[in-house]
Each structure stands twice: as C-alpha cells, then as structure tokens.
Amino acid sequence: MSDNQQMPGGEALVKSLEHEGVDVVFGYPGGAILPVYDPIIDSSIRHVLVRHEQGAGHMAEGYAHATGRPGVAMVTSGPGATNVVTPLADAFLDSVPMVCITGQVPYAAIGTDAFQECDTTGITMAVTKHNFLVTEAQDIPRIIHEAFHIATTGRPGPVLVDIPKDIVDPTNPRSAMTWYTATDADMELPGYHPVTEGDPELIRQAAEMIRDAERPVLYVGGGVLKARAADALRELAEMVQIPVVTTLMARGAFPDSHELNLGMPGMHGNYSAVTAMQKSDLLISLGARFDDRVTGKLDGFAPEAKIIHVDIDPAELGKVRRANVGIQGDCRLVIEGLNHAIRELGGTAVQADRSAWRSTVSGWQEKFPLTYEQSAPGDKLKPQFVIEQLRDGNPSDTIVASGVGQHQMYASQWWEFDHPYTWINSGGLGTMGFSIPAAIGAKAGMPERRVWAVDGDGCFQMTAQELVTASVENIPIKVALLNNSYLGMVRQWQEMFYEERYSEVYLQERVPDYIKWAEAMGCAAIRVESPEEVGPAIEKANEIDDRPVVVEFVTDARENVFPMVPSGATNSEVVVDPSQQHLLEDES
C-alpha cells in the first residue's frame, strides 16, 4: 500500500492491522463497527465469526498464549464492548498481549446516550494496560501501531482501541484520511519507555547470592514464558543445580520430566514444591509475582528466604514481598546476564554445597508424590486417571487449554509439560469458560498442532457455543469434558470448610445431554464411563480431524484436589492426600 493514498478510515484500520502482521481476527459485527466489516471482505486477514464476544476475547488470548503474537478481537459498541470486558480483565491479570477493537457511536453522539452507546474506554480503563478513543481518521495508523507496541512490549497486556463510526464510515466526510505506514517514529508515547536490560551491578549481586545459597529455589512465573526465556532458564538451573518450581502460569517453562523440576507450587502445588519454597534460604523469583495462591498466608511464607526478584514491571518489585535484590528487566536478558555473571564468579565450581538440600528435596519427592486412589469397580472415573490417559495418549507438544476448577488443577498436576507454550489457562482471573475459546484461538494460530481443551461441566456450559464457531470455521479442537455433575471446586470448599453443606453446586446428572449438544454443534461426541474405555476413546478422538470432538468423561464428584493449602493458612500447613497424611507427622 503506497503512502499518501486517500482512503476512508475503515480501510485504513484494516490495512493497519495487516501492516502489524495480523493474520486472524476473532470478532462479531454490529452497527457501530459495520464500516470496518466491509473492507474485511477484501483483506488477507482471516476473520473468525464467534458466537459470543467473550469467545472472541478468549480466542485472542489463546492465540497469543500459543503463538506469542498479539491476539486481536473486534466487536461492536455497547453490548459488544461490555461482552469483552471479562477477557480483557483476564488478559490484564495474566499479562496476555492482545488488541481489542471496539466500534463506538459517531463522535458527535458520544455522551448523548445514543443507541448502543457505552463509555467503553471508561469501563475498560481498569482492565486494560491502556486504551484509546480515536477521534480523527488520520490518527488510525499511528494509534493502531501504538496499540500493538504497548500490548507487546514491557509487561504485555490488553490494549483497547475504541473507534467512533463516523471516522470509519466512507459515507461520512470525517472518515477521509491519507494513508501512511506508521512506524515507531510516528508514535507519540512520551510516557512509555519499558526497561528491558537489567542493572549489571544488581545481576552481579544476585549471582553472588546464588553462589552462596545453601537451600535455593528457582521460583519461575509466567514472565519467563512471556520473555521466551525457557532456554536461558534451563542453562541457569543446570549450571547451578537449583530445583525449579513452575507456577500455574509457567507450566512448561521448564520441563516437568527434568530431575530438577519440583512441579507447581501454591494452593494445589506439589508437596515438595510448596515445602522447598517454604524451607528455602533463597528464592530466585523470575517473572513471578508472589500471588496469594502461591504464597498462602503471607506472613508465614518462606520465612527464612532471601529474595531475588526479577520482573519487567518495576511495580511488582516489593509489591508483596520485599526483595533483597530486585532487578527490573526482561527475564530472558536478565537470566542470560545471570548465567554470564555466575560463570564470571567461577561457575559450577564455586557454588555452595547443596548436596544436603538436594537430598532433602528428593526425600520429599519420594515421600509425597502426587497420588490418587484408582476407582473401585463400578465407581465413576477418577479425573486424575483421565488426565493421565490423555497425557499418555498424546504427543508431548500437544497444547492443553484448561477451564477453571478442579479439572484445571488435575490438568496442571497430572499432565507432563515438557515444552513451553503447551499449557494455556486462566490463572489470575480464574475465568470459567476460558478453555474452549482459548483452545480455538490456539488452534487457529497453530493449525498443525493438536489442541485439547480440558473442561469442566460448569465451564462447558458457559462458552460451549463456541464449538459452533469451531465446527463452522473448521478449527478441529478436541474437548475432554470432565463431567462430575458439580461445580466441583466449590463443592470441595463446601465439603472441607462448610461442614459438607452443599449449596448450589449440583449441576444435574443427565441434563444437558452433552452428546446431543455436541452433535448439534457439529462435533463428534463420545461418552466414556468406565476406565477401560478411556484410552480407546482418546485414540478415536485423535483420529477425527475434520471436526471438533467432545469426549465426555463421567467422573467421580467425591474426588478432591490434593495437596491443598487451606485458604488463610500458611504453606507449612499443607494438607496432602489422605493416604499420605500420616507421613506428615515425621516432618517438622
């Protein structure tokens, strides 16, 4: 597209998206955004027509998680915009790069309570990294470039661009603009300068602390994935032989099969991951944010640990736990800097003796592995068993997108994540209904990869309609629906903390009929009720590639997620599986 060509703003918007390298937009049209939908017909960009705008937002997130490129959602004004608020909040808490284009009523009508008007920038201010209300067609290429720049640099996050109809509507003179290809030089962002390089002096101090630590733990968060730092992390961990925990947002950042990996920390973390952090003398936090689900009761968290905290967002340093050394910077650059500094100090040879620590930790690993009891004949399926079978029946580069609830924890615990960007979930906001649209977004971005959604029956009922999108758009994802007929995670809390008084958590056994529902949406559907059917059903599902597949696993509602740190307790009070509880008495 040559510069200086006259065109309406709508066309300029689509050209700007093309210029940013966008290949897929997840969207839903309506009055205010109509003028942008016309040039979409002639664009190289694939538009995926969703069935609810929330789906568009989560698809954009799933796309971004899987590909590392910003996801794009486009919706109309008013209800279209309010329907994407949840995915924006989700992307904000999980630092997912995403650009959302919303239609708006004509500029002159803003503030008049016009049809389908809402204060979109006002409503989304608290759930976006930044948002824009574009007032002139001429600004469109620049602002779209700024939006992608903000979404993808520094701490990534969602950016919303609100576009009044008149500046994109070719019948309105206000839409006239002269095209230019926006570059960084056009950006007008005097207050935005993310720092990516860590301070070398602080990195050197951190390297010394690592060298001298006797009970260190690498506490790895989602920032490591965002910074594409998995290789650098592995080099670090192997050089200094320090155990690694990967948070719910970082599963896959370090291979689960690696002997140094202790698994997930936190409320439903592995005993050894939780306890190693708790007993540590040095936590090396890389792109993690000391979330309450990881720390448990804060004033009892890792009481003897010094803290090295690396984060690209300086506001995270010292927000929850004071760092002895806080390093602002991109995780990849800082970890590479650390590797260099550690080598300068003498590398492996000068590290403190950690053999006692290593053997203590492996003692915990042997004593308190994740465990569950296999189902008795005639009982319903164990959800953990289903996840194990899924894990064993799929290649290790399979992408798993999960919903929120017990099934999410089982998936995180029992799948083996050996590659980065194979685990997609809603960690910060905990948005039920995330998995199906996120899986669709991931598959749209990575069509050659196998994508499984692991969903709960509660979650499924929130966003299942996007399986229509998947069928019609030929995005053949697979859904493992763990149907325990309950809002299982809430049921677990009521069982453990509300004296088994179950309030509004039962979802019905046979209504809806998931098989009929899935088939009505154009999916293949399989119901599995006994353990010996599980493997073959997964195999069968994997053979179907011309449409989405839903496999309903009828699972045991009585099963609870362990280990568990009860809400409000310290991580020293972790409750393990009932079969291991007696072993805890030997631990002090």
Added chain:
Amino acid sequence: MSADRFHTIVTTVENKPGVLARVAGLFSRRGFNIESLAVAPTDDDRFSRITFTVDVESAPLEQVVKQLNKLINVVEIRELPPEDSVSRELMLVTVSADAGHRKELMEIIEEWRAFVLADNSKQIMLSFSARTARLDEFEECLRPFGIAELQRTGRVALPALD
C-alpha cells in the same frame, strides 16, 4: 495531622481527555487515599501537571509512584518530600464582618497578610496563600467570626532551590 505523613507528588501528564480519570481511577482501585489534588496546564500545552498529596501511612509511597508510572499518559513523576520542597495552597474565604467584630477581624487580616477581595460591610471575602498548615491555623482564627463559605485549592509545590 502530622505534616510529614503527607508527601507531595508532582506528575507531568499528557494533556489528553480522560487522563485525570485514569489517575483518579488508579488511586481508588489501589486503595490509595489522596489528601488533596490540583490540576492545571503547564507552560507547555502538550502537558498538564497534577499535584497531589498522599497520606504515606495509607499506602506505601513507592507503590503509589510505581503504579502511577505504569499509566501510559504519565510522563514524569517527582516526589517532593516536605524538607526539600516549597509548597503553597490558596484559600478563598468569606467571613461575617458585622460592626461589632469588624475591628478585631481587620487586625487578624492585617497580621496574617491576607488580601481583602470584596467587602459589603456584612461580609468580607479574603484570599490567603501559605503552607497548608498555616491555612489550617488561619482557618481556626477566622472560625469564631463565622465562616460563610470557604474553598481551598489543594497544595502545589516545587523543589526547593539549592
């Protein structure tokens, strides 16, 4: 209230619609209490200055500053501790000034060097500018006369000269 609980933060922000809402929204959702707030354009019309006083006992100042810095439209933040800055606040006040107390009131005005902006023989409107604590004291001196209306601007500040 002890003076050093309150720190003045001077932010230079882009002069764009909605920026004040972003700053105010940030304060409320992060639970930071603003004691006073003053907003005005600067000598460069691309930027405005928002000066506010925060109670550092309500929120760690470091978090306030870091969170503000994350707002894309915030260009610069300066924290002005009381000992290294000069701050002023302006008060407009209308006081009853009936004949019986007029003489006494005029003496106070003289002593405090307030300006008389209007006088209709029943009431006097004054302007008074000083450090915030002085405004509090002046207000107390006027109170016995009967304050009809009072408006303060919130403090503004600049770094002290070397």
